[in-house]
Amino acid sequence: MARGAVARPGRAAPLLVGVGFAALLAWSWHGTAVDLPGLFGGEGLRQVATYVVKLFPPDLSAGAWRDAATGAVETFAISLIGSLLAVCVGLPLSLLATRTLLYRGILFEARRPGPGARAVRVALYAAGKAVLNLLRTIPEIVWALIFVFMVGLGPFPGVLALGFHTGGVLGKLFGEVLEDVDPAPLEALQATGASRFAILVYGVLPQALPQFVSYALYRWEVNIRAAAMMGFVGAGGLGQRIHIAISLFQEHQLMTLILAIYAIVTLVDALSAFLRARLV
Amino acid sequence: MYELRGIRKVFADGTVAVEDISLIVGSGEHVAFIGPSGAGKTTLFRLLNLTLRPTAGALIFEGQDVSALSDAGLRRTRTRIGTIYQQQNLVGRLRVVHNVLAGYLGRWSAATALASLVRPRDVAGAGRALAQVGIPEKLWARTDELSGGQQQRVAIARVLVQDPDVILADEPVSAVDPSLAVSIVTLLRDLSHESRKTLLMNLHSVDLALGHFPRIVGVREGRVLFDVAPDKVGPELLAELYAGHRDEELQLEQLRDGKVSFGAACRPLPGFRK
Numbered sequence: 293m294a295r296g297a298v299a300r301p302g303r304a305a306p307l308l309v310g311v312g313f314a315a316l317l318a319w320s321w322h323g324t325a326v327d328l329p330g331l332f333g334g335e336g337l338r339q340v341a342t343y344v345v346k347l348f349p350p351d352l353s354a355g356a357w358r359d360a361a362t363g364a365v366e367t368f369a370i371s372l373i374g375s376l377l378a379v380c381v382g383l384p385l386s387l388l389a390t391r392t393l394l395y396r397g398i399l400f401e402a403r404r405p406g407p408g409a410r411a412v413r414v415a416l417y418a419a420g421k422a423v424l425n426l427l428r429t430i431p432e433i434v435w436a437l438i439f440v441f442m443v444g445l446g447p448f449p450g451v452l453a454l455g456f457h458t459g460g461v462l463g464k465l466f467g468e469v470l471e472d473v474d475p476a477p478l479e480a481l482q483a484t485g486a487s488r489f490a491i492l493v494y495g496v497l498p499q500a501l502p503q504f505v506s507y508a509l510y511r512w513e514v515n516i517r518a519a520a521m522m523g524f525v526g527a528g529g530l531g532q533r534i535h536i537a538i539s540l541f542q543e544h545q546l547m548t549l550i551l552a553i554y555a556i557v558t559l560v561d562a563l564s565a566f567l568r569a570r571l572v
Numbered sequence: 573m574y575e576l577r578g579i580r581k582v583f584a585d586g587t588v589a590v591e592d593i594s595l596i597v598g599s600g601e602h603v604a605f606i607g608p609s610g611a612g613k614t615t616l617f618r619l620l621n622l623t624l625r626p627t628a629g630a631l632i633f634e635g636q637d638v639s640a641l642s643d644a645g646l647r648r649t650r651t652r653i654g655t656i657y658q659q660q661n662l663v664g665r666l667r668v669v670h671n672v673l674a675g676y677l678g679r680w681s682a683a684t685a686l687a688s689l690v691r692p693r694d695v696a697g698a699g700r701a702l703a704q705v706g707i708p709e710k711l712w713a714r715t716d717e718l719s720g721g722q723q724q725r726v727a728i729a730r731v732l733v734q735d736p737d738v739i740l741a742d743e744p745v746s747a748v749d750p751s752l753a754v755s756i757v758t759l760l761r762d763l764s765h766e767s768r769k770t771l772l773m774n775l776h777s778v779d780l781a782l783g784h785f786p787r788i789v790g791v792r793e794g795r796v797l798f799d800v801a802p803d804k805v806g807p808e809l810l811a812e813l814y815a816g817h818r819d820e821e822l823q824l825e826q827l828r829d830g831k832v833s834f835g836a837a838c839r840p841l842p843g844f845r846k
């Protein structure tokens with residue numbers, strides 16, 4: 293091969309991937325028993341309509357108002373503190389889940405770690421990834437059940453549940469951002485004799501920060517919805533009240549609570565958009 | 573300062589960037605490297621600043637075989653070698669002051685480095701370095717808001733702050749206009765002369781190299797084609813060096829025909845890194 297010549301990639305691969313994907317799609321459609329007539333056909337639709345009519349008018353008495361407002365504030369607090377906890381959990385773990393900070397890439401070109409040291413570092417990476425996978429694959433609602441069992445009812449288990457699940461999600465995303473930063477500035481910092489820590493804070497994090505903020509804000513938007521859901525298993529907030537209202541057939545109060553969720557989700561989306569515009 | 577014996581660098585994808593280079597550079601020497609795009613000049617400098625490891629051969633810095641250095645030893649040695657990169661390699665989102673003060677990172681403790689990001693240490697020193705390269709007013713600007721030429725000068729200011737024993741300058745004037753190019757090359761040369769630094773510079777522009785350096789090394793296809801005084805570099809040697817590379821041949825023709833005056837033949841932007 294001539295100096296610098298690069299082999300041309302093959303053409304069979306994209307076709308295979310396309311056929312495979314189509315097969316997967318067909319199989320999934322079949323497996324989920326998609327039944328469009330059943331969804332829009334007469335009986336189901338009529339039942340939904342009668343229930344929706346019963347929701348009106350919303351209960352606007354002082355008591356219902358106060359209850360909805362307290363629930364909304366609680367749900368807001370759960371989502372905010374839970375998301376902050378998630379950043380605190382995800383950030384340190386993401387450093388472990390970044391190969392380019394542990395054993396490969398430009399920071400390890402001049403002197404590769406010996407086989408022993410490398411094995412330790414690869415194991416650290418694998419452990420970091422494994423912990424993040426575990427945190428992430430267990431859904432918030434399951435975490436909430438676990439924590440309600442451990443620390444009792446109320447908003448606190450909700451905060452922990454969001455922190456653990458979202459911590460796993462953010463850790464993975466942060467790790468991908470960290471692996472993706474431009475290595476050229478890192479090489480230049482390393483050439484001055486900078487330590488790996490100095491390279492991290494001067495070169496890696498400044499490049500990664502905008503995406504970190506963006507991901508964290510997006511997950512906050514997701515979490516406000518999740519925080520409302522988790523009340524169903526006793527983890528505080530609007531969800532807990534909705535669960536009670538449904539169980540006791542208090543349809544008018546239920547409508548008030550649904551309006552409260554709508555308001556608070558809209559509020560968080562707006563806040564997040566505002567912060568994104570300011571910070572990113 | 574440097575002793576290279578049979579240095580070879582093969583990248584992970586099999587590209588042989590440096591075939592076989594042997595070279596001795598004395599302390600305080602000024603050497604210009606010229607050669608066509610892809611000859612391996614940048615790779616050679618990355619080997620010399622100890623960020624890449626040779627695939628084969630021995631690299632001796634100040635009597636020390638660098639392959640024997642520990643992590644800490646490597647870091648200590650790197651503080652004595654300052655690099656100005658072809659693609660400025662700055663952290664765009666940081667302010668200029670931090671990019672310049674990054675020259676201190678080899679000497680600062682972790683705590684000092686961190687604290688300086690909040691409240692910069694030695695703002696005066698950073699200001700002086702920027703004044704030397706002619707952009708003192710950019711101290712607090714965001715680095716990615718500067719023009720290519722200004723960023724190149726920030727990179728030079730960082731090396732001034734680092735105050736190393738060797739300066740490796742990889743096309744330090746590729747993004748600035750010709751008159752500024754001459755003054756920057758002159759600045760680096762005089763400064764290295766005064767403080768007895770060794771200066772190695774990659775240059776695309778042959779006339780800048782011949783006009784400012786007492787020793788010219790021609791690199792082609794990862795080997796040293798010639799290593800001579802500038803008055804020995806004639807048209808035949810240059811034609812051989814650049815054979816098959818149109819851009820550079822054109823530059824030579826223009827030089828020969830007197831269409832371009834001395835110091836004006838810098839290419840605005842060299843080849844991008846692959």
Ligand SMILES: Nc1ncnc2c1ncn2[C@@H]1O[C@H](COP(=O)(O)OP(=O)(O)OP(=O)(O)O)[C@@H](O)[C@H]1O
Pocket residue numbers: 295296583584585587588589607608609610611612613614615616658842843844845846
């Ligand atoms: N990281 C890398 N991986 C694979 N090949 C590389 C890498 N870096 C450089 N090369 C290849 O090595 C060869 C030499 O590149 P190098 O950048 O050292 O040349 P150069 O002389 O500095 O060129 P220019 O004058 O254009 O800057 C080129 O063929 C290039 O494609």
Ligand SMILES: [Mg+2]
Pocket residue numbers: 613614615658742
């Ligand atoms: Mg180059």
